[in-house]
Amino acid sequence: MSATVPHSLLLKNPTNSLKPTSLATQFGSFPTNLSLPTTTPKPFAITCSSAAATTTTPIPAAASTSASSNRVFNFAAGPATLPENVLLKAQSELYDWRGSGMSVMEMSHRGKEFLSIIQKAESDLRELLNIPSDYDVLFLQGGATTQFAAIPLNICQPDDVVDYVVTGSWGDKAYKEAAKFCKPKVIWTGKPDKYTNIPGFDSLEQSPDAKYLHICANETIHGVEFKDYPTPKSSNAILVADMSSNFCSKPVDVSKFGVIYAGAQKNVGPSGVTIVIIRKDLIGNAQPITPVMLDYKIHSENKSLYNTPPCYGIYMCGLVFEDLLAQGGLGEVEKKNKKKAQILYDTIDGSNGFYRCPVEKSVRSLMNVPFTLEKSELEAEFIKEAAKEKMVQLKGHRSVGGMRASIYNAMPYDGVEKLVAFMKDFQARHG
């Protein structure tokens, strides 16, 4: 195979090398507060006198694929958009992680290189969420759906009663799975109102002997988010929360919870990593029928290395945690998320009913914004036109229809601004 490149290809993307991130990644430093250009910089021509030079400097892989101009705004509910600088950082060291001579994907999970990665990821997450020292942080596999079983298997015995507040599809799935391993009770459900609200905590009729109270902190499909958290009635009971779709989107008082669990693929990484934050005294009582991979004690004793963990996913989460810290932590991140959600909900509410969000205002999610069109026959057109404008994955979940804009941490303000402008223009043309 020849090493020469047709000249026509040389200037294919002559300007990518100008991107500050190319330099930042090149030098291995993390472009933290860097705001990346979403438009292509002015074209620039390289002129060389040497034929050799023009025939032996191909546009290298990373640069040629790092054309920000081609990047879409991805409103998918998860897996979801990741920070652009994190992706470029990952790309720059995919083949050779920091001079180790290997990819993170090739590293023994017991080698010093990967141990430094997982330990940094945990300590950064502990700093982000200010996790108390009497809590374990576990990096597991299988998604929140595996935790739907692990929670009852580890926290209670078959005859124990546990309470579920069901504010959407995920809470409902968690309840149904628990029924295999204990006696779960739905003490409140939003189903009659199509999951558009959250109950007042005083009105909750908690079981006096419940071992735990389970909530889904943010319902990805229905766009309902807890703004505060209920307190379990019984003093021995704990609060358990599925935070998959709003994990690390705002500060959380971890000490209020017995267990917090979250799939990484919304706010903090790729799919394939599940993070469990659990109070240490709750560990060690798994039912005898608990598969070893669902036993928190095993993972706690082995620091998430009982078997081979999802190493590359944990590495990616680590890069995201670094980025969140560099942004100033979760307080700053929450401010940005509020600003993004604000302009989107304002546009919906200010559309005189052209756009509609069914969710009760006080509990609207900052992460997932479901909305419909008054003229539902226009929804397909809306999604089609948006895609043409490089705004993708706006279709609502198949179970509820309509549209949904997921605007997780990594969705830039520019993306929501562009969506809002498009919505107003679309209304002007079709209203």
Place this chain on the structure above:
Amino acid sequence: MSATVPHSLLLKNPTNSLKPTSLATQFGSFPTNLSLPTTTPKPFAITCSSAAATTTTPIPAAASTSASSNRVFNFAAGPATLPENVLLKAQSELYDWRGSGMSVMEMSHRGKEFLSIIQKAESDLRELLNIPSDYDVLFLQGGATTQFAAIPLNICQPDDVVDYVVTGSWGDKAYKEAAKFCKPKVIWTGKPDKYTNIPGFDSLEQSPDAKYLHICANETIHGVEFKDYPTPKSSNAILVADMSSNFCSKPVDVSKFGVIYAGAQKNVGPSGVTIVIIRKDLIGNAQPITPVMLDYKIHSENKSLYNTPPCYGIYMCGLVFEDLLAQGGLGEVEKKNKKKAQILYDTIDGSNGFYRCPVEKSVRSLMNVPFTLEKSELEAEFIKEAAKEKMVQLKGHRSVGGMRASIYNAMPYDGVEKLVAFMKDFQARHG
């Protein structure tokens, strides 16, 4: 941040752009039969008349990190070395997958882009192993350790008897986990001989009513590999095999098995993906206490998309499958693996006892080669000197000590050749 680069940096890696893989990845075509240089090509200087050119063409991230000269030979048992061209391909499209404007890590698992990835991965794997149409292929999470529970939970009821042939640590772990969910029986164990052999199949005393016969096709820690497979005694019984550490290392007659399962992180991808190949008629009988994520029926009905799968890992497996097909399929791959193992075992056996492999010759693994030094006090020195020569992860598993060279599909012949040369030199100096 300035876009200009100090001139001193420009020629830091002036020759990387000459690497054929840079071009191959640049053009998006897959450098299939390409054998990559493990030494740096001759330095080459770019001469430009334009100052602008010399100050505006930084060494891009990928190229600067793709210096083959820095790449180590990684003998880790898993996660393990991956094909260099697969890594470069992944790097080239990490930020923007084939013009989609997003990374594979950001794609909705229900979007057309990812569906094309997982469907291609499955069809390529079916071609590689010639998987019959009455078998399902599932891409799951949780490693083989999760399958240790899923197998009995899906294949039998609590009172069913099942047989385990234990030829190493992994088979033993599988047996112990099964005891939670059925009545497993160890019908043969290599423990008395420190797991250095495999029984004659005729001598196996199988339980007449066993639901399945379980083997670990290759024991990663002890280096014992089945060269042929036993047949279950009862006509209703099936053969179940953990193929984690020799999956896709050679052709296998899938029709001989009821279930084949394998963690991807040895031969076919990064950690975090578990592949299950199961005869369809075995699906649908899970015990009531089976967590939904361990129920093959759920994953089969949903084509591995019941919940969010480990998308990026599946994408990487797909790239590896493409590469294995491009090499000519598993027949060709097996030839290469035999050649590699041959020169390593010959070196051990020809060392007059300086090096020793405890495994019975007829069942020595082509993947994991454990060996000790007659003078065990030299083992630490051996590992240290090898690491200096960029041959890493040669330490034996903590449970058995000594050394272990894992030489999976992606370990180049050059790597084993270099190890063998080092071993002979080490013996000459210390023998």
